[in-house]
Amino acid sequence: MRGLNGKVVVITGGGGGIGSATCRRFAEEGARVVVADIDGEAAERVVDGIKSRGGEAIAMVVDLTDYAATGSGVARVEAEFGPIEILVNNAGWDLFIPFLKSEPGYWTKIIDINLRSVLNITKPVLASMVARGKGGRVVSLGSDAGRGGSSGESVYSACKAGIIALSKTLAREHARHGVTFNTVCPGVTETAMLESFMAAAGDKEKLRAAFTRAVPLGRLGRPDDLPGAILFLASDEAAFITGQVISVSGGLTMHG
Template sequence: MQRFDGKTVIVTGGGGGIGGATCQRFAQEGANVAVFDMNPDAAQAVVDRITQSGGTAQAFRCDITVRAEVDAAVAAVQQVWGGIDVLVNNAGWDVFKPFTKTEPAQWDKLIAINLTGALHMHHAVLPVMVAGAKGGRIVNISSDAARVGSSGEAVYAACKGGLVSFSKTIAREHARHGITVNVVCPGPTDTALFADYKVGAGNPEKLEEAFKRSIPLGRIGQPGDLPGAILFFASDDGAYVTGQVLSVSGGLSMVG
């Protein structure tokens, strides 16, 4: 018996680095995994890796900024597997510039993907979890930028900070339904987003070395470092934990 046997899990941004690693770990532990991504090829590649290893997964093309697509994808998951037990809001995007160098159109896109998209997902999935009468688990992927700030990521940090506050509120509103809501905050992690961040800084190698020196554990995070924390919050082991925020950053930020 595995922790997620018979459970249905949605992971947004499931075709990316952290999202893909999280999908694979859920599948390894018995879950039916719905891989949500606006890039159908990336989502299908994750599904193929899962099914080749004997797991169960299906790709769902979904732009989380478009409510109609969210509703359609959530309904499609229900048609395939019935209820929804776990939601992992992982999709994200960033622009790496000083705030005064950014433009309002970029703010709109950052807010749409990093905050409004997560609101769409909650609004679509929470009624399904409540109606299922089994409770549910929501894990929101924020960022250490939300907790301590990050130069060149002002609007991204604002969105991720908003997601932390939103998560705590939803945790309070839905505790009576047996639904827990928790937050995982990655630090610098070796993903496509971090690669873009280094390029935006102008000297990728120097920036990466600076991060390594500042991280007590001495290395940049890997996508595979995140699923352990995510799956804890999503599992019955975390059934009495809600409204909490956990940094997975090699000790870069130590927030009490």
């Protein structure tokens, strides 16, 4: 895709399923990849894989729920690797817990990981983009749970709806700076987080079968289904697209 070669891109949660697939695709397009993850070993594995194929990548080991640490990490990356031109907010976590069985401590953890982390890294990256005056791209991973709700995911759904609203608002605030904000919403996707979610819900295989039946295209999503939409929105091909939401869900949700 046009405009990705040589760009510095940060992918949060880059050591996980969707994150690592996205890191690899950016590297294939010639981008310089920053694999940001709290799990340093997972991040380094992705970095090593990219380098073994001739790509350029570094790890950014950071707890995104810590605002000060995140800001320091962004500053370090920009000093050592170059200005961040693309940010992909992908990190997230969830468990199946009906709202009345959940407790405030769990709410805090879900909000910190899924929403506060996005605020914590978007602010310093955006401030740098605005100061440089050369535009930028921010693509955030929402969820179809944030568009239509999802049983057992009340607080997670609220966070993902918040990401959608945040992206639309920042798209308006920073259009004059040439920074675009868009959201990609995965449907049910085969990741480690999905496995944990289904285990917490009970009968994993029964739930997997139910999810699969609900998808018009007849299967669950795979991590490799997501990077195409993410890279498109980060590329020059999407220069006139901002404030938009696209679901990658096999037709599970069809929003106008």
